[in-house]
Amino acid sequence: MNSMDTPKKLIQLSKEDLLSAINGLKDVSYTVSPNFNDNAPGPGDNIIKRFMFPQPEPLLFLEREGKDMVHRPYCVISKSSLNPDDDTSHHTISDTVAETIILGIRPCDARSLWLNRLACEEDNLFSRRVDGLIIFGLLCNKGLSTCFCEDVGGGHQDVRGMDVAMIDDGDGELRLWAVSKKGLYILNRLGIYEDDIIDGLMEGATDNSHEKVGDCSLLDELMSKDMLTLYNAPFWQDIKDSCLNCGACTFLCPTCYCFDIQDEAYGKVGRRIRYWDSCMFPLFTLHASGHNPRGEKIYRVRNRFMHKFKYFIERFSHISCVGCGRCIIHCPVNIDVREVIGLMRAVS
Amino acid sequence: MANISSFKVIGINKEIEDRLRERVRALFDKGVISYFIGYRGGTLPWLPRPFIAKRPNEADLLVWNSFLALNLANYAPQALREYLSGKDGDNGAKIGIVATGCWSRNIELLIKENQIDRDQFYIIGISSRGMLSRNALFSMFKDNGYPEEIIEYDHDIEFIFSDKSIKKVNRWELVRANCKSCAVPDPVIYDEMIGSLQGKRSISEPFNEIAFIEEMDADGRWQWFKTAFKDCIRCYACRNACPLCYCPTCFVDDSRPQWLGKSIEPEDTLMFHLLRAFHCAGRCTDCGSCEAVCPKGIPMRLLTKKLIKDANELFDNLDLGVYSPNDPDF
């Protein structure tokens, strides 16, 4: 387990008080996970993915003025005449980092933010967005039967990726403490720490550096496997027989970050958007020539697991899965990532 | 980390399951089939796994219960392409498949649409008693988490949760709406049957599910659509689980030309769902596969349901969703 030691004295406060304090910060917006309210076990709705990877994310707006194309910082596209009141296509590209509190996500999802940073660090838009996030994570009292965070190096009490960690014992009272400097800053602004425990809070507060991680035996084991032997293992055949090649697993996954880019034009205005893509889709690797290096389903199915449990490890020394189990619950045909890990593990 | 889950069937379905295993093994042994498309137990009791058996002893993995929500006809073209029309396809052996009423209607449709050859399939028919809705199950037991063990009797189903609590439900409470309104639960095409046929069911209000939408004006329907479909993530599980959707390149995936936008803004989602539904008009068997697999609980089947009704009205009650292999019009 990788959790940091819980400080000796924690801040105690009711959910209502925390919410109204956050509400009082006029320049900070916030989003509340359903888990915060009912403390239902399991990862719940994947609310942080929308912040890490907006769907869609506008990258560029252009408008025609006479013969010229002019850049615009924002755009109002009336995509259809169906309902002119819809303003869903109104987007702004902003240079400033908007601070947003994400309240009540579980350790797995908080850790996904941290893991995705490894791969997306050089993506300015991603970094700018997540730098503005302030994560109030909610630790798990118990998981679901589909949770396996501990097997992939996380845990019910893992605070990595969080700025403030919260414990809910079910009586409506929260116990919380700052995990990062950002967390300390926000608790300070909320005015909800007491002076006599500030030292304790400081002790726990770090910047979540990547080095701080111990990890799991699964990581070492997968790291030592021969890549081509895994790639050529016979079990992919059976898995692909069942798989539908839909996007349920990857689109629900907090550590899937793949995207595609499209230009859209409507009359005189146009936009370039980035939107979710999945290695399960044939279009994912389709070349302009028409050749598709992953033309068969088996290559696509294999890629999802090889990426998370081999390629990513080779590149970043971590497993690209936080064990939230969403893909297990929602795969229509019971392709269970835990079982696939077991098969990969058994390869000699 | 993950074990095969505990699912027990007792009674009618157990008899069917035993017989199915016996027959599939015999068909393998006699060389009639070299593959079999069926369901096996998986790691979650409420989610059996479709699979292609390739060896006689894999017949013992086959299961039969009320949780088989995905239409197996979906796998027929793929199995044919990958296994029979390839290297080892020339010994005359066929692909076996098990089929309920709607699955068989979709198999028939695939034959009529030249996607598969009747001669290359050996169909074991089983009359359906209605499959269950997982979403209905989850919302019924919201506070208990996911069941860890299931015991299915003829009429009741027991769910056992992690705290060892046991909940017993009459299966009809969880049967899917499309199954409840199904007039033809018997297979329309088969080489052999397991169990008996139950005959045509008479359904008094086959389209009452969509009555509330039909009552709305255009504005109301757009509002309904935006609310009901707002969580769609465009994962295309609905499309990929549908046996009608076999196009090598779906209009959704085409990028030259780009037929529709890729975002999850309501206009784009609407285009996707309307076009998908219209591509199924006059073909949809109301098997419910699309709805059953959706991770977000989107009611996209209501769109095809409406089209079934329209087709019936516009084409003189031809009953397009109820295929008969001998129908000269089909």
Ligand code: SF4
């Ligand atoms: S593994 Fe499951 S969820 Fe993922 S593409 Fe295959 S069928 Fe869809």
Ligand code: SF4
């Ligand atoms: S692969 Fe599955 S279990 Fe792992 S992070 Fe993604 S959704 Fe969660």
Ligand code: SF4
């Ligand atoms: S599993 Fe596929 S979609 Fe997910 S991050 Fe890896 S390559 Fe991308």
Ligand code: SF4
């Ligand atoms: S309706 Fe459901 S299954 Fe279909 S694309 Fe949307 S989320 Fe996926």
Ligand code: SF4
């Ligand atoms: S559209 Fe849905 S109900 Fe109709 S055949 Fe396809 S999967 Fe079945």
